[in-house]
Amino acid sequence: xxxxxxxxxxxxxxxxxxxxxxxxxxxxxxxxxxxxxxxxxxxxxxxxxxxxxxxxxxxxxxxxxxxxxxxxxxxxxxxxxxxxxxxxxxxxxxxxxxxxxxxxxxxxxxxxxxxxxxxxxxxxxxxxxxxxxxxxxxxxxxxxxxxxxxxxxxxxxxxxxxxxxxxxxxxxxxxxxxxxxxxxxxxxxxxxxxxxxxxxxxxxxxxxxxxxxxxxxxxxxxxxxxxxxxxxxxxxxxxxxxxxxxxxxxxxxxxxxxxxxxxxxxxxxxxxxxxxxxxxxxxxxxxxxxxxxxxxxxxxxxxxxxxxxxxxxxxxxxxxxxxxxxxxxxxxxxxxxxxxxxxxxxxxxxxxxxxxxxxxxxxxxxxxxxxxxxxxxxxxxxxxxxxxxxxxxxxxxxxxxxxxxxxxxxxxxxxxxxxxxxxxxxxxxxxxxxxxxxxxx
Numbered sequence: 001x002x003x004x005x006x007x008x009x010x011x012x013x014x015x016x017x018x019x020x021x022x023x024x025x026x027x028x029x030x031x032x033x034x035x036x037x038x039x040x041x042x043x044x045x046x047x048x049x050x051x052x053x054x055x056x057x058x059x060x061x062x063x064x065x066x067x068x069x070x071x072x073x074x075x076x077x078x079x080x081x082x083x084x085x086x087x088x089x090x091x092x093x094x095x096x097x098x099x100x101x102x103x104x105x106x107x108x109x110x111x112x113x114x115x116x117x118x119x120x121x122x123x124x125x126x127x128x129x130x131x132x133x134x135x136x137x138x139x140x141x142x143x144x145x146x147x148x149x150x151x152x153x154x155x156x157x158x159x160x161x162x163x164x165x166x167x168x169x170x171x172x173x174x175x176x177x178x179x180x181x182x183x184x185x186x187x188x189x190x191x192x193x194x195x196x197x198x199x200x201x202x203x204x205x206x207x208x209x210x211x212x213x214x215x216x217x218x219x220x221x222x223x224x225x226x227x228x229x230x231x232x233x234x235x236x237x238x239x240x241x242x243x244x245x246x247x248x249x250x251x252x253x254x255x256x257x258x259x260x261x262x263x264x265x266x267x268x269x270x271x272x273x274x275x276x277x278x279x280x281x282x283x284x285x286x287x288x289x290x291x292x293x294x295x296x297x298x299x300x301x302x303x304x305x306x307x308x309x310x311x312x313x314x315x316x317x318x319x320x321x322x323x324x325x326x327x328x329x330x331x332x333x334x335x336x337x338x339x340x341x342x343x344x345x346x347x348x349x350x351x352x353x354x355x356x357x358x359x360x361x362x363x364x365x366x367x368x369x370x371x372x373x374x375x376x377x378x379x380x381x382x383x384x385x386x387x388x389x390x391x392x393x394x395x396x397x398x399x400x401x402x403x404x405x406x407x408x409x410x411x412x413x414x415x416x417x418x419x420x421x422x423x424x425x426x427x428x429x430x431x432x433x434x435x436x437x438x439x440x441x
Contacts, residue, residue: 002032003325004078008130009085009147010036010068011046013289014314016301018083019053021318023060029325035075036068041090043070045290052293059299072130076137081321084130084145085314088122089430091286095279096426102272104415107265110278111148111200112257113409114416117388118423120149121400122430124156124392131161142324142361144169144317145335151199154335155350156389167324167362168335169316170199170352171231172252179229183221184209192331193250195353196342196367199335201258201381202352203374204250205367219244229253237263249371258377258408323357331355336362344370349382380408395433400424 007018015036022031034053038046050068057064069075076082087094097115098108107113127147134143143166145154154168173195181188186209194206207218223241230236230253237260239251256264275281285304292302316332323330331354338349341364345351355362370378384406391399397420404416424434 002030003080004033004035005031005321006035006037006075006079006082006141007085008037008072008082009087011038011042011049012085012087013045013286013293013305014085015049016052016056016293017305017314018318019056019066020301021315022064022321023056023062025318025322026060026062026064028322031064034064034066035079036066037072037075038068038070040070048290048293052298055296055299056301073133073137076133076141079134079138079141080325082130082134082138082141082143083314083317084127084143084147086123086126086147088119088126089427091279091283093122093427093430094119094282095277096423098277098279099272100422100426101410101419102269102277104419105265105269106412106415106419107257107261107268107409108272108277109257109268109409112254113407114404114419114423116149117400117403117407118427120152120156120388121392121434122427123147123153124389125433127153127157128161131157131163131166135161135163139163139165141165142167142321144320146170146314146317149199151335151350151352152385152388154199155385156392158337158350159348159389160393165361167320168199168350168352169320170333170335171316172200172254173202173333173352174316175229175231176204176250176252180207180209180218183218184214186210192354193333194367195333196370197352197374197378198350198381198385199352200252200254201378202252203247203255204252205371207250218250219248222250235267237267247373249374261409320357324359324361327359329356329358331365332357332362334362336364339364341366342370343368344375344379345382380406384408392433395431395436397424397434400434 036046036050046068053066094110097110097118101108101114108115134141145168147153150168150170157166177191178188181191190210192208193204195202196205197203207215223244228236234253334355335350335352338345338351339347341353342351353364355364387403391403401420404410404420410416
């Protein structure tokens, strides 16, 4: 059987990683066609990615046909896998998500706080339309989402789209495993972390090296050896011994925003004043990457791609495709329905958890109850996520206000309204649900 993969957001700088992943797995997943789908505004970038992809495939010697398209529905015909990596409004929208909260003394970050809320508001309606098209045209296809905020988006899709073959992936669990592998000087394949929580708010409950529980040692090393498993977009500030000893869990890099809020905000404000937002830095990285991609002698994924904060998202997606296709039944960390795996959360809540990957989808592994000292936080964050989804769909001003005020990185009723109003105005073009007739705004 020959397979067809559709990459929505094909002009993304991450796409060469998907191409590399499919090439290296060709013997396991014989992909014969890859379609890079994008919008016409991204024509220049997708043309560069298409040319590089062709050189990479030609260099591999495999009979894979790659082409680009602006016609989503035509591209979906006969697809087996559809990956989604979109950014509604582009990096310009991300810059607003970062700049406006920072201006009012709040953390400005693309997937957390007020910025993350508005990224979800812009993204959810678009991905629901894409999921409907998949359901209509290629209902057998798996939709693999790594558009952020991945957990919130995946829950919106599984709850409000007719297409149920949806799995969310994130690079953070992979980064954490890689960091632990460096800590213990072993291959990453020998590391297993038992995860509990949600996307960007997940904790490592236990650490196993070659099947042996090494959690206590890993927690000690985290503070003693100052191991950093943060992606490029998050500057680690390290964790205190008191925090890690009391927590008895591995924090993930995004926990900096919640447990070191004051210090992170100060650092981000200093960086904002001196160098601009992270989005502006990413624009420079992207400009450099796309110049590199245009080199006619380049026929492999360049090392510079790791400078992008989401490096390894695509690797996680390719691992997932292989296991779904081959019924590998290995264990991967994915965003999927809870289905009893975490006893304190509803079965239909989307969680980030280890699951056995089968041809019928992920089967989450039971992990029991949430440790008491983080139970309230997890419950709060899950409720917040559901408020975001509600507002993204309703387009109601007060639903949006509720989502903002219940976010721990906002939590100020006056600032919430100021930031809400400014972000709604700034993103008006990409938030039609808030401006249609009858919407409260």
